[in-house]
Amino acid sequence: MAIPTSVAWVLLALCCGQVLGSVGGPLKVAVAANFRAAFVVVGGEFERVQGLELAPVFGSSGLLATQIRQGAPFDAFLSADMARPAALVRDGLAAGPVRIYARGKVALWTPKGNASPMALQEGRIGLPNPKLAPYGQAAVECMQALGIWEGIQNRLVFGNNVAQVGHFLTAGSLPAGFVALGQLVSVDAPAERFWVCPANTHRPIEQGAVVVRRSPMAFAAERLLDFIAAPARQARLAQLGYAADG
Amino acid sequence: MAEDVLASLTLTAALAATTTVALLILAPPLAWWLAHTRRRGASLVEALVALPLVLPPTVLGFYLLLAMAEDAWLGASWHSLTGQPLAFTFSGLVLASIIYSLPFVAQPLTASFRNTPTELLDAASVMGIAPATRFLRFMLPLHRRALVAAGVLGFAHTVGEFGIVLMIGGNIPGETRVLSILLFDQVESLDYASAHLTAAILLAASLTALTLTYGTLRRR
Incomplete structure (x- = not known):
């Protein structure tokens, strides 16, 4: 029993x-x-x-x-x-x-340098794949609006999403890249290390x-x-x- | 769409071919040493060679990404040597693939080398046949099957690489966007028509390569 x-x-x-x-x-x-x-x-x-x-x-x-x-x-x-x-x-x-x-909001992040879109003259730039990631698409529109897209197009390194680009930057594998501003607030990045794309340069x-x-x-x-x-x-x-x- | 696939196909073939050639040069001496050494540290070396078989690719990818950063030891020495960065480049992928596919080339060779009839080589040596000739006339024919198997397995395994490339590749068209990464992209963007094409190519190529190898090995 x-x-x-x-x-x-x-x-x-x-x-x-x-x-x-x-x-x-x-x-x-x-x-x-x-x-x-x-x-x-x-x-x-x-x-x-x-x-x-x-x-x-x-x-x-x-x-x-x-x-x-x-x-x-x-x-x-x-x-x-x-x-x-x-x-x-x-x-x-x-x-x-x-x-x-x-x-x-999409931001350009340079963990070791001074962030400015004009500083993108050389070196590779991380971008969330614009085909997949809306932040990547917005970053492309932003650079096109600033007239610097042509100059950097062939120096891009694509991340699967904003998190992977953030990881490349944190690991020191890339000097600059586009991420979500929301990621930067959480890592407490100092203000001179990032630059926010103006809202009027890309679709919301x-x-x-x-x-x-x-x-x-x-x-x-x-x-x-x-x-x-x-x-x-x-x-x-x-x-x-x-x-x-x- | 088809151009994407073609570019990735060419790149994948180039990566797998470069890796295989490099491994067929590097692995035989290592395998010979592993097959015949009686040193105490040999099992550690053998374990290191086999490690990529059991480690998740993410572990290798993580360490390699950190090591390849421009101010890290590997990335910095490569940069001072060639003037090129290592992370997110074709060279970086070749290096990662060599590590990742090493056991697939080294293990069949080690197994085959362990069965070398040493009396034959000794006899040839006593007869005064030169080392180079001994290598070409005896070693190569003796271990031909193992060499073919090692080459095909190394090639096929490099084609099938995904996790490491995802972590250290950067998905750059013509540079690091291999077929497996392209497929991942296509699935994520819900482009199933293209995904079917890419997946079918990978499936057909892998099946063909393996069938041909087993066919060659079976015949003689």
């Missing part, structure tokens, strides 16, 4: 774990690499206020979107652009409409968020997006390297 009873207990525990895991477990959020530092701050606040645990996964938006298409168990997706979440909504994989949760970097349709915690995911969109958090994001909600 002893053995069947213990088996029953194990089964019961497994069932409970299953149920709790799908309902009360951490909210799994796919977050674009540029938003990592900001998400740690804002997400931490959410966990404290709402008492709900978050399990963020950081990566390039393209990869995260592909994973969601292949059935990755994410509840919400915070992309670096509007196009990828919009495509998920269009294909019935996410609930629309796409909400803008942040507006990015609007970052969109959606709730994944098959999420068993869609309600909680929706609450997270509401939380980030609230004026208090948007004001906080303005201190963390993102444009104030406009």
Whole structure:
């Protein structure tokens, strides 16, 4: 009798774990690499206020979107652009409409030199792949507007996303590169080491968020997006390297 | 789209060919030493050679990226030697590939060298046949199969390299954007039509290379 009873207990525990895991477990959020530092701050606040645990996964938006298409168990997706979440909504994989949760700023970072676009006369320059990364696209537009794109085009080193370019710069492999301002705020870069592309030199970097349709915690995911969109958090994001909600 | 694929295909072939040639020069003496030495430190050297088989490519990529920075020892000495940077260049990829593919070339050679009939070589030596001739007439034919296997495995494994190139390559067209990286790009940008083409090329080329090798090895 002893053995069947213990088996029953194990089964019961497994069932409970299953149920709790799908309902009360951490909210799994796919977050674009540029938003990592900001998400740690804002997400931490959410966990404290709402008492709900978050399990963020950081990566390039393209990869995260592909994973969601292949059935990755994410509840919400915070992309670096509007196009990828919009495509998920269009294909019935996410609930629309796409909400803008942040507006990015792109910066030129020279960890050891004085940052100025005019200092890009020589040496290689890190750029998030403009085909994949909205920050890379914005940096290209910015350099075109400044009229220096032609001169540096053949000295570019491409990162998969802003995080990889930041890593190349931190490792000392590159003297200069374009990253998200949000990354620099988190590493406390001194003001003379970076230069922010003026907003009028590139199209705005609007970052969109959606709730994944098959999420068993869609309600909680929706609450997270509401939380980030609230004026208090948007004001906080303005201190963390993102444009104030406009 | 097709130009992208062609550029990456040429680059991948050039990288794999350069790496294979370099390894076929470097690996045989090392393999011979490993096969015949009785020194105490030999197992450590053998372990070092085999290390890329078990290490995640990210470990190698991480160390190589730091070492290749322009003010780090490797990057700085390369720069003073050639005037060129090492990180994010074709030369940097060749160096990484040599380390990464070394076990695939060294191991079949070591195994084959261990089975060298030394009496034959001794006899040739006693008969006064010159070392160069001994090498050409005995060693090469004796270990031909192992050399072919080592070359093909080294080549194919370099073509299949991904993790390290992703970490130290910088995705530069014509310089470091090899086929596996191009495929990753295409998948991330949801360009599945191009991704299918690239993936099919890699699959067909690898299968052909391996089939031809096993065919050659089986026949004689």
